[in-house]
Amino acid sequence: xxxxxxxxxxxxxxxxxxxxxxxxxxxxxxxxxxxxxxxxxxxxxxxxxxxxxxxxxxxxxxxxxxxxxxxxxxxxxxxxxxxxxxxxxxxxxxxxxxxxxxxxxxxxxxxxxxxxxxxxxxxxxxxxxxxxxxxxxxxxxxxxxxxxxxxxxxxxxxxxxxxxxxxxxxxxxxxxxxxxxxxxxxxxxxxxxxxxxxxxxxxxxxxxxxxxxxxxxxxxxxxxxxxxxxxxxxxxxxxxxxxxxxxxxxxxxxxxxxxxxxxxxxxxxxxxxxxxxxxxxxxxxxxxxxxxxxx
Ligand code: NAP
Numbered sequence: 001x002x003x004x005x006x007x008x009x010x011x012x013x014x015x016x017x018x019x020x021x022x023x024x025x026x027x028x029x030x031x032x033x034x035x036x037x038x039x040x041x042x043x044x045x046x047x048x049x050x051x052x053x054x055x056x057x058x059x060x061x062x063x064x065x066x067x068x069x070x071x072x073x074x075x076x077x078x079x080x081x082x083x084x085x086x087x088x089x090x091x092x093x094x095x096x097x098x099x100x101x102x103x104x105x106x107x108x109x110x111x112x113x114x115x116x117x118x119x120x121x122x123x124x125x126x127x128x129x130x131x132x133x134x135x136x137x138x139x140x141x142x143x144x145x146x147x148x149x150x151x152x153x154x155x156x157x158x159x160x161x162x163x164x165x166x167x168x169x170x171x172x173x174x175x176x177x178x179x180x181x182x183x184x185x186x187x188x189x190x191x192x193x194x195x196x197x198x199x200x201x202x203x204x205x206x207x208x209x210x211x212x213x214x215x216x217x218x219x220x221x222x223x224x225x226x227x228x229x230x231x232x233x234x235x236x237x238x239x240x241x242x243x244x245x246x247x248x249x250x251x252x253x254x255x256x257x258x259x260x261x262x263x264x265x266x267x268x269x270x271x272x273x274x275x276x277x278x279x280x281x282x283x284x285x286x287x288x289x290x291x292x293x294x295x
Contacts, residue, residue, distance in 0.1 A: 008060065011073075024054060027078065028082070030070075038291060040056045046286055059081075063086070066091065095111060131260070131267075140162055149175075203225075207235055267288055
């Protein structure tokens with residue numbers, strides 16, 4: 001756990017404790033919970049490296065506080081904020097405008113203050129594309145992709161991004177099958193039930209499996225896909241990073257698959273947020289070092 005956690009009340013009141021921080025608090029992450037967030041470490045490393053006189057802080061924002069907290073950003077002198085669980089959909093409803101991908105994925109994870117107005121973006125999908133490129137030297141548009149947990153917030157954002165990339169095939173899987181079916185109809189994708197026979201068949205026509213479900217967040221979770229369905233040459237990207245390597249990643253590697261965990265997506269969504277706020281390239285390697293140093 002890193003750095004202090006401020007409250008929405010302190011932001012809204014432009015409280016002295018926040019106002020008098022040096023460097024000045026000008027960026028943040030809003031979440032509930034938020035104490036576990038790794039974002040301040042790597043954003044502050046980037047700000048220091050680039051000589052930007054600003055500090056990135058964690059702000060605990062409860063469900064009833066999101067509107068007021070977002071609206072307090074301009075008057076508190078903030079350049080923007082990141083938004084995490086459970087506020088990504090709520091933030092989309094609150095911003096003055098949002099880019100197309102944020103609207104389609106029904107989620108905002110990055111807000112920029114511009115002339116007193118709030119503009120929303122979502123860097124999760126673009127961050128994932130960069131992570132896939134970096135980890136597997138591959139482009140999503142060239143791959144047949146299966147998204148597990150497609151009915152969740154991250155899963156929807158990833159599925160929308162893959163559809164926007166026009167990947168070669170898009171298969172959506174979700175525990176509650178109806179959610180995958182609805183999204184598949186919207187994205188011209190294929191919904192597959194989370195059952196062994198159906199998964200086996202769909203995996204035979206899949207190059208890249210992305211786990212965006214919550215399975216793997218607890219150390220004793222089962223794998224999101226039974227080990228005997230994994231194979232040599234499959235690409236497996238598990239967005240979960242909370243427990244280090246998930247069982248899916250470990251079992252995938254044992255089966256000969258190429259595997260990667262979600263820290264690279266976390267890094268790149270952060271780097272892309274930095275690029276939005278400052279209109280300049282992010283010092284990705286500095287950010288990576290700060291992130292890996294504390295994970
Ligand atoms: P969410 O909206 O609550 O969605 C959770 C998803 O997991 C739903 O699809 C849900 O299915 C599924 N699920 C939950 N328990 C399950 C179980 N026991 N078996 C099968 N499926 C289950 O959460 P979220 O915000 O999308 O986050 C999901 C994951 O993405 C988290 O692990 C998070 O760490 C990860 N994530 C990573 C990054 C990154 O930068 N690496 C960014 C964002 C999110 P139902 O629809 O049936 O409930």
